Amino acid sequence: MNKTDLQITFAGNPVTIVGNKINVGDKAPDFTVINEKLEPVKLSDYDGKVKVLVIYPSIDTGVCAAQNRRFNVEANNLKDVVVLSISVDLPFAQSRFCGAEGLENIITLSDHKDLDFGEKYGFVIDEFRLLTRGTVIIDKDNTVKYVEYVPEITNDPDYDGALNAAKELI
Template sequence: MTTATERQGITFKNNPVTLQGTEVKVGDQAPNFTVLANNLTPVTLDESKGTVRIISVVPSVDTGVCDAQTRRFNEAAADLTNTTILTVSVDLPFAQGRWCGAAGIDKVQTVSDHRDLSFGLAYGVVIKELRLLARAVFVVDSNDKIVHVEYVSEVTNHPNYEAAIEAAKAAK
């Protein structure tokens, strides 16, 4: 793995953890990345250019909060136009596909960052101690500007869904 910037500031089960990668902020140009779809094909940010993107980041879709987070954004998709919703984790693509089928997820695309942590390092969400991604939500407008950022301070807590959804609705 490449050397990454490290910072503190979040906890996992109330224990401080180290985040690796570049912290992004509102107004930044959204970094591109390459993750894998459930069928192992590459997925990049550039592929959804021209749409608003909600990027929901979870440690693993097989846990309660991550499951609820992905379902919540799947439900929100019905009220969002010109919006692409990605859920990123380091779960294997096969496990994500199995989970989506069982959960009835059809509007959110789950993608895997397990191969090289391209997304995690670009957005500063790699938990060094666990090689998982920290819970976060990013909203990127159709011009690739970041318009909403939430790094959830305690990984086991829910993000502010409404703030992300409202940012997506306001973005163009």
């Protein structure tokens, strides 16, 4: 895997991010992840929709949980937009969390099996085999319109920046 030039830290310590870094203006690469039924899901399954990709290390941490709660609430204000929540958590953990929290407006997807998303979008933390935190907004024509790789993994993403980018595409 390619090492990116991203300067990302986890609790202040540098980590190595690998994969192909994605940029605004890129054609969004298709990828395959798995859903709660262990079925393959592709980005192309959502062609013709604005896509908000919410990326995080683990659903069972405070910041990741808050990130999913926030985007679940905001999904109500984003008509004709699909919010895809992606981590390497097992689909069972993602489903358990969303069920316990009553999160019904996001679609949780696991990159655990192949890291296909993480490699194609440059979100893999090499040291931990987890995804780093960030957000990617993709328009209806599958062009990347917004990318954030959060510099410190324990921090929240720029919710306003991501949500404003998504709203501009509606």
